[in-house]
Amino acid sequence: MTLRMRTPIALALAASTMFTSSAFAEPSQELIDAAKKEGMLTTIALPHNWCNYGGVIQGFKDKYGLQVNELNPNAGSADELEAVKANKGNTGTQAPDVLDVGLSFGPAAKEQGLIQPYKVSTWDSIPDDxxxxxxxxxxxxxxxxxxxxxxxxxxxxxxxxxxxxxxxYTNSVALQGDPRTGNSVMMAVYAAGVAEGGEPGADALNKGIGFFKELKDSGNLVPVNGTAQNLAQGTTPIYFDWDYNLLAVRDELNGNPPIEVVVPSDAVVAGVYVQAISAYAPHPNAAKLWMEYLYSDEGQLKWLDGYCHPIRFNDMTERGVIPQEMLDKLPPAENYAKAIFPTLEQQEAAKAAVAENWGKEMGLQ
Incomplete structure (x- = not known):
């Protein structure tokens, strides 16, 4: 994804306790003072209605009293990297301090020397993958x-x-479009392949093609794109998308008709965004404080309030710090605990496989 149109239980007490010190850690007073001395944080590509970023930004300002300078809320990931490149020597208001980009852009930014390392105090509770x-x-x-x-x-x-x-489910199941042209559609096929026992990468994608070919042959797959309108009208009464989009559709329809969002019990495949600090951040301490806020329980819950699952969701669920009213709006937490995060290499292999095999297996041009 390149455009910011924005168009992935209980453990034993000892295991749960492992995260306690990091999960509740507060940033040092030294960092807070240094950030306040800088006085400002410059963000980019953070629309307020995406993942509740409006609430996130306001929460940060309320907590620490810093000004937040917001650049181009609708910029894409590539635009963010270009903004860093264009402002390497600029300490003014057009130079972003922090980035929020699609997964593939994190490694690319590192390779290009555009970002700097910083491990937040809750680092250990972020999944290694x-x-x-x-x-x-x-x-x-x-x-x-x-x-x-x-x-x-x-x-x-x-x-x-x-x-x-x-x-x-004859004539009932739909995809949003062609998986050769849409990432979320491709990942739906990939997830189906995981459910079918496929190995990560091309094997999962090819088994997913086999799954949808079986649905097509049985008459279960609808030859119509799944949309909110088609869902409501019953033309595509079952269709795939990222959970946060479907949950928003559910809320918008407001029970007319009643919609249930299902995280499949046999395959939970996640798509993740990543944060980073610009290597040329004019406000490096404010940037680090921003990261501490985002990865605190408070910051993570603000994302969840916008239906975007915070990366520390499993840790927070295990510790019982997510309000029940938030959990009640989501599919069962135990399914999310099984989420897998396909690597960039696995996603690239899947793209190659879908380009080669989807059309011929599904009888399309």
């Missing part, structure tokens, strides 16, 4: 592939990819 081991970039929030179900059509809601093979 969602962060650079040296601290140059780290996952901030994610969505998981899910499907929405029109409950007027299907009062008994399917809970897995395997369930969707049943004859009860």
């Amino acid at each position: 969602a962060k650079d081991p040296e601290g140059y970039w780290y996952g901030d929030y994610y969505g998981v592939l899910a499907f929405a179900v029109n409950k007027d059509v299907f009062p008994e809601v399917p809970t897995s990819f395997a369930d969707l093979k049943a004859s009860a």
Whole structure:
């Protein structure tokens, strides 16, 4: 994704306690004082209605009293890196301090020397497969592939990819489009392949193609793109997308018709964004304080309030710090605990496989 259109239990007490010191750690007074002396944080590409960033920014300002200078809220990930490049020697208001980019842009920014390392105090509770081991970039929030179900059509809601093979779902299951041209659609096919036992990468993607070919042959796959309108009308009463998009659709429809968002029990595949600090940040201490806020329980909960799963979701669930009213708006937490984060290499292999095999297997041009 390059455009910011924004268009992935209980443990034993001892294991849970491992995270206690880091999860509740506060930034040092020295860092807070240094950030306040700088007085400002410059962000870029953070629309207020995406992941509740409006609430996140306001929470940071309220907590620390810093000014937040917001550049181009609708910029894309590539635009963010270009803004860093264009302002290497600029300490003014056009130079971003911090970045929020798609996964592939984190390693690219590191390779180009555009970001600097910093490990937040809650570092250990960020999953290893969602962060650079040296601290140059780290996952901030994610969505998981899910499907929405029109409950007027299907009062008994399917809970897995395997369930969707049943004859009860004839002419009912839809994708958003062609997986060769849309990342979320490709990842839906990938997730189906994981459910079918596929190994990460091309194997999962090819098994996912086999899954949807089976749905097509049985008549379960609708040859119409899944949309909110088609979901509501019953044209595509089941369709796939990232969970945060589907949860927003559910809320917008407000029970007319009733919608249930299902995280499939047999495959939980996540797509993650990452945070980083510019190597040329004019306000490096404010940037570090921003990161501390984002990765605190308070900051993570503000993202969750916008239906974007904070990267420390599993840790916070295990410690029981997520308000029940938030959890009640989401699919069951135990499914999210199984989320896997495909690597860049696995995603590239999947893209190659879908480009080569989707058309010929599905009988398309």
